[in-house]
Amino acid sequence: MRTTSAGVVRIATKGPGDVSGLMSMIDSGAIDPREILAILGKTEGNGGVNDFTREYAVAALCTALAPRLALTPHEVEQRIAFVMSGGTEGVLSPHITVFTRREVEGRPALLSVKRLSIGIAQTRDFLPEELGRTAQIVETAEAVKAAMKDAGILDPADVHFVQIKCPLLTSDRVEAASARGNKTVTTSAYNSMAYSRGASALGVAVALGEIAPDVRDEHVLRRYDLFSTVASTSAGIELMHNVVIVLGNSASSVSAFEIGHAVMDDAIDATAVSAALQSVGLGIASQAQAGRELVNIFAKAEASPDGTVRSFRHTMLEDTDISSTRHARAAVGGLIAGLAGTSAVYVSGGAEHQGPPGGGPVAAIARLSD
Template sequence: MTRRARVLRLATAGPGDAAALGAAIDAGEVDPATIVAIVGKTEGNGCVNDFTRGYATLALKLLLAERLKCAPAEIEKRVAIVMSGGTEGGLSPHLLVFCREAVTAVSSGPRLAIGIGLTRAFRPEEIGRTPQVEETAAAVKLAMMDAGIVSPSDVHFVQIKCPLLTKGRIEEALGRGETVATDDTYHSMAVSRGASALGVALALDEVKDVPEQAICRDWSLYSSVASTSAGVELLRNEIVVLGNAPGWAGDLVIGHDVMKDAIDAEAARRVLAGIGGATVAVLAKAEASPSGEIRGRRHTMLDDSDIHSTRHARALVGGVLAGVIGDTMLYVSGGAEHQGPAGGGPVAIIGRV
């Protein structure tokens, strides 16, 4: 049997809204047993205390557990659920449901391939440090094997949900005589994202070595396809590898490019031109340029004490991409440490051919 990837893009009315997915299952549009990953945007603040991500994750687990007649804990073993908080600007909350189906048809060329990888749970002292880099790299390689992708050049997007440090987790580690990468819970999101992204870069041979002191310091080290999102709702890294590979059927392909800065609309246009077909999903990273400038013009995103820069960046990049795509239902994730060049980030588009 040949595998076929399918992607459903479903609007949500709130973080706990799984009704559209439930309706698709009930209508026979999707077999819940074929769902391997769900990636989505929720309307929280995207910060440490954004519980909309966990709320959405729980709602999806409960729905799938009911339909598959299993315990919610079993869903954690079979479906990677990656919720990214923050729909600033015009971004529209939604879910991207990734399915792998067994079919008899054979495609005429490489088609969208999906692979899943999971790391072990990290101890607080490992987050943002070498163990997270190395474990992520190993899991990415396993996810490539799961997808049947041989060459790193055929990988176009690696979506990762990674943990963060809370005050309780920090105190637990200190109580055991350990140290942590940072005692700033918000900054822990950055170092976790950065370590995870460098794990992708290591797995795909984009970098040869990742010194621990380079994490969130040496911006010359990055992955052109990594997208990492930190959350309080998990302790492991959940990894979704998307690429093109032979042996997959269907009419979907994926392409990517790298935005050199937050207003690099041409990167998205190049991807669209390469795919040529109807747009099914858009995934991108966004960050405020750490230099404080965009093409020589000063920006104030890093100086705003009321709204964090990651929120500004999502709104900015979301607006740029919405203008190109003609749609606001875009997965734009903030915080692009080691995900593309400083101030920029990868953009991937899944299209129908």
């Protein structure tokens, strides 16, 4: 097994098309563009079907990186895994997190612990009628396994966060399926985001052995007792396949970073956020502690489907003016920002089958100075 070193850096952005921070770090030599493996970002769009800030951000990054890599923008997008999550409600601050990976010679004898490792993979393109159904679950599970292999992670217990960008349905895509005599899981573009996120998350759960592999179409968005504790899925209009990024710790990594996670039971589960920080040796509201520094926190958020939070009624599902996913991002984002001591955290809305209903996974990455 090859020895690798993963790097992580969080960069603030002034807008979806702002690449100045990344370019500055490349120009200074802090980041080698050839080592960039994945970029996760939070953009200030609405996070809905018509959130074009996600596509705009990816296009800006690909255009900027193309000459540095002697590639076309399209080739850059094929080489690097891009996941843009729309919605920075409340105190959430727009930013990107850049993941790099390089191979190193040998392995120091003193390093017997597991350190951060990252792997990527993608599925084939899906037909519109396959979204939210078994085909998406099965293909995603295979892609997760491939990304684990790419990361050099052998034990599913060492996987702490699986970020997936998945497709959604549009009226044109629904019509294309209908023209072939097939029905899509829903005709609503907005509802299709939930189906795609849910099926993708179940694929993660199957791949990691969190649930049995006999998951069927009728389980998606119905059997909420089936979920992954590390999946984070985000739907977008800009693709028709799933992009998979696996983050975990591996004995084959000599990275200066470590990742850990916990699972929020609901939107106000401060104990779980604290546990995620503690899993990488960090305390509450402390950017640096005991030779460690917080790099970023990644979490999922959703309005509890039963309409309550610890027996008290919430109104997020009944607000006609503001989507429940936007409410959830703002609420959970504020909670995590306060506990982490920074508002530049990655909180994604819509946690179908990603953690227990109303909750979701929360992962923290720390840089180790020792």
